[in-house]
Amino acid sequence: MADQALPVLDVRGLTTVFRTRGGEIHAVNDVSFHLDRGELLGVVGESGSGKSVTMMSLIRLLPSPPADIRSGKVMLGDRDLLQMSPEDLRRVRGAKVGFVFQDPMTSLNPVFTVGSQIVEPLREHMGLSKADAELRAVELLELVGIPDAKSRLKAYPHQFSGGMRQRVMIAIALACDPDVLIADEPTTALDVTIQAQILELVKELRHKLGMAIIWITHDLGVIAGIADRVMVMYGGQVVEQAPVRELFANPQHPYTRALLQTIPRITGARDARLKVIEGQPPILTAALTACPFRARCEHRHDACDASNPARRVVSGGVVGRGHDVACHWQAPHPDRTKAELAHA
Amino acid sequence: MLDARPAPLVQVEDLKMHFPIYSGLFRRHTGDVKAVDGVSFDIMAGQTLGLVGESGCGKSTVGRAILRLYEPTAGRVIIDGEDVAQMQPGPLRKKRPTMQMVFQDPQASLNPRMTLADIVAEPLDEHTDWTRDKKLERVHELMDQVGLNRRFANRFPHEFSGGQRQRIGIARALALKPQFIVCDEPIAALDVSIQAQVVNLLEDLQEKLGLTYLFISHDLSMVRHLAQRVAVMYLGRICELSPSSDLYARPLHPYAEALLSAVNEPDPELAATRNRIILKGDVPSPANPPKGCNFCTRCPKVMDICRQVKPDLAEVEPGRQVACHLYHNNSAAGSTGAPEANERNQQGETQ
Numbered sequence: 001m002a003d004q005a006l007p008v009l010d011v012r013g014l015t016t017v018f019r020t021r022g023g024e025i026h027a028v029n030d031v032s033f034h035l036d037r038g039e040l041l042g043v044v045g046e047s048g049s050g051k052s053v054t055m056m057s058l059i060r061l062l063p064s065p066p067a068d069i070r071s072g073k074v075m076l077g078d079r080d081l082l083q084m085s086p087e088d089l090r091r092v093r094g095a096k097v098g099f100v101f102q103d104p105m106t107s108l109n110p111v112f113t114v115g116s117q118i119v120e121p122l123r124e125h126m127g128l129s130k131a132d133a134e135l136r137a138v139e140l141l142e143l144v145g146i147p148d149a150k151s152r153l154k155a156y157p158h159q160f161s162g163g164m165r166q167r168v169m170i171a172i173a174l175a176c177d178p179d180v181l182i183a184d185e186p187t188t189a190l191d192v193t194i195q196a197q198i199l200e201l202v203k204e205l206r207h208k209l210g211m212a213i214i215w216i217t218h219d220l221g222v223i224a225g226i227a228d229r230v231m232v233m234y235g236g237q238v239v240e241q242a243p244v245r246e247l248f249a250n251p252q253h254p255y256t257r258a259l260l261q262t263i264p265r266i267t268g269a270r271d272a273r274l275k276v277i278e279g280q281p282p283i284l285t286a287a288l289t290a291c292p293f294r295a296r297c298e299h300r301h302d303a304c305d306a307s308n309p310a311r312r313v314v315s316g317g318v319v320g321r322g323h324d325v326a327c328h329w330q331a332p333h334p335d336r337t338k339a340e341l342a343h344a
Numbered sequence: 345m346l347d348a349r350p351a352p353l354v355q356v357e358d359l360k361m362h363f364p365i366y367s368g369l370f371r372r373h374t375g376d377v378k379a380v381d382g383v384s385f386d387i388m389a390g391q392t393l394g395l396v397g398e399s400g401c402g403k404s405t406v407g408r409a410i411l412r413l414y415e416p417t418a419g420r421v422i423i424d425g426e427d428v429a430q431m432q433p434g435p436l437r438k439k440r441p442t443m444q445m446v447f448q449d450p451q452a453s454l455n456p457r458m459t460l461a462d463i464v465a466e467p468l469d470e471h472t473d474w475t476r477d478k479k480l481e482r483v484h485e486l487m488d489q490v491g492l493n494r495r496f497a498n499r500f501p502h503e504f505s506g507g508q509r510q511r512i513g514i515a516r517a518l519a520l521k522p523q524f525i526v527c528d529e530p531i532a533a534l535d536v537s538i539q540a541q542v543v544n545l546l547e548d549l550q551e552k553l554g555l556t557y558l559f560i561s562h563d564l565s566m567v568r569h570l571a572q573r574v575a576v577m578y579l580g581r582i583c584e585l586s587p588s589s590d591l592y593a594r595p596l597h598p599y600a601e602a603l604l605s606a607v608n609e610p611d612p613e614l615a616a617t618r619n620r621i622i623l624k625g626d627v628p629s630p631a632n633p634p635k636g637c638n639f640c641t642r643c644p645k646v647m648d649i650c651r652q653v654k655p656d657l658a659e660v661e662p663g664r665q666v667a668c669h670l671y672h673n674n675s676a677a678g679s680t681g682a683p684e685a686n687e688r689n690q691q692g693e694t695q
Contacts (some may be wrong), residue, residue, distance in 0.1 A: 016539045034574070047535055052356055189682040192606040192607060193398060193602060193606045193623045195606065195608075196620060197623070220610060221608025221615075224609060224612045225615040225616075244612045262537055262539075264605050266564055266565045266615075272544055273544060274544055274569060276540040276544060281535075287562055
């Protein structure tokens with residue numbers, strides 16, 4: 001993935017704050033990342049780590065108030081989404097950037113047929129005639145593996161199973177051939193065997209359509225199977241970023257390392273006891289002046305209380321391009337880490 | 345079962361839970377959703393049985409029917425020598441303290457208007473005539489046991505995080521010193537880092553208090569960690585019941601095999617090389633299950649007989665029960681050589 005070309009999406013210093021009656025919640029803190037053409041970026045973190053809010057912020061889907069995007073730049077090609085007029089933004093959403101949400105039950109409108117919901121963006125954004133749009137809709141449903149697509153256009157969402165509904169959501173997101181597809185925990189609500197079907201479908205579609213995908217999840221197992229690059233979020237900021245194999249083989253941030261160790265496996269030796277990350281995630285009522293993970297970190301020292309660590313390069317030259325981490329602690333040599341992990 | 349073995353605390357025999365469907369102008373009884381259709385298993389005292397399967401397979405219904413939160417259609421549920429399924433209301437109420445449940449969604453299963461102390465003390469209000477002080481003392485003891493700070497006793501559920509709420513649910517289940525607890529997806533709504541905390545707590549409590557668990561989950565990796573034996577359910581029936589180590593090392597039933605292979609491998613190297621079995625299609629409706637074997641519509645190894653005859657759950661290897669014709673035809677002949685050949689075959693196809 002050596003690229004001279006510009007990234008499809010380039011996010012710089014994105015900061016989002018929620019104003020609530022109880023004070024401010026700093027949900028996204030100075031988040032920067034980019035997405036290359038045809039790349040699948042995995043975003044991992046617990047609930048409240050800011051992963052969804054980051055993605056909602058960059059396409060400005062958050063209601064304001066309470067959400068307030070304090071600063072940042074979101075370059076889609078050569079245009080800043082944060083500076084766009086609402087009119088222009090409307091043309092971007094759905095057309096250039098597709099969204100697949102977690103729960104296919106609530107994100108499809110129950111009173112319209114599946115067909116009309118796929119046809120809507122096609123007519124809206126691509127200006128297709130009704131007949132053309134319907135042809136394209138059938139094509140899309142076939143693409144996502146829905147049998148007997150033509151007759152299914154007239155079906156309502158409740159007539160589909162969970163997995164089928166998620167396929168429909170993917171078809172809608174793909175309708176206008178977007179440059180970027182943002183998938184927010186698209187398989188979390190599904191059963192494992194259906195999840196496997198959807199993951200397989202996404203892998204296949206990626207090769208066919210070559211679009212860039214941001215995949216948000218809390219499941220490192222999903223990430224391991226499909227992502228090219230992974231960004232780990234904690235406390236509303238990026239704490240580690242690396243190519244997928246590098247991240248799993250040589251995790252640097254104590255949070256990433258702990259996260260990898262807490263996953264029980266179905267192969268290998270069975271642990272007597274699960275490793276846990278003690279404590280709770282932080283509540284972000286103020287701007288971060290210290291490391292957000294310090295309260296749960298086993299490598300905490302004075303520097304962690306003194307300042308919030310900036311992202312530093314582990315390998316690969318520039319922050320964001322290779323492997324980087326936001327941590328004051330220096331992880332031991334990778335070989336030892338690997339041995340440790342193999343042991344764990 | 346030899347007498348030297350630990351005695352089963354819970355014995356479920358041919359449990360059926362059918363929900364009637366009424367339709368038409370006169371709301372006539374036109375069919376049944378066979379949510380649970382003939383399930384049998386034992387749980388040894390002090391052990392954990394994992395019950396796994398996808399949504400809609402009937403695993404939660406089994407849990408609820410065992411505790412008589414539903415009226416089972418048929419079958420026997422013997423808990424500590426007494427048949428709970430047939431019990432009259434009076435004795436059943438006396439029996440309830442010994443069998444408790446931890447629910448999936450701690451948000452929905454805790455009354456938002458009651459404080460933590462009230463919630464945990466409610467079973468004590470119902471089943472004991474203790475004084476207020478004695479109850480409070482027990483509440484504090486329980487809070488210590490599940491790792492909740494005593495200062496939190498007068499807080500309301502919304503003031504707690506998901507993991508803490510689940511601890512409250514566990515404390516409530518423990519209040520009456522039960523022998524047997526049904527854990528219905530207790531960690532499904534929690535974050536990964538919190539899941540491990542709750543699972544470790546459940547394990548500690550089991551060891552300390554000698555509890556017996558039925559652990560219902562769709563998370564196969566957690567079940568592997570917790571359970572000594574695992575039952576895999578599909579469409580209201582158990583398709584495989586095996587010791588945990590055997591099941592995970594070498595699943596016998598094709599569905600168990602597919603289910604295990606669908607679990608995401610958290611290692612990119614292995615994930616890239618692993619050959620996953622992707623099942624086609626969805627789970628059929630339990631109101632209209634396929635003829636023959638329930639799994640025949642999606643089974644990659646389906647044979648003609650599977651579409652005709654329903655396979656029974658039978659022991660095919662010591663301690664391992666499987667409901668699949670793949671094994672039964674051969675084991676009926678009485679030789680152990682044939683099923684082994686079959687298994688090798690199966691392994692060869694998948695790895």
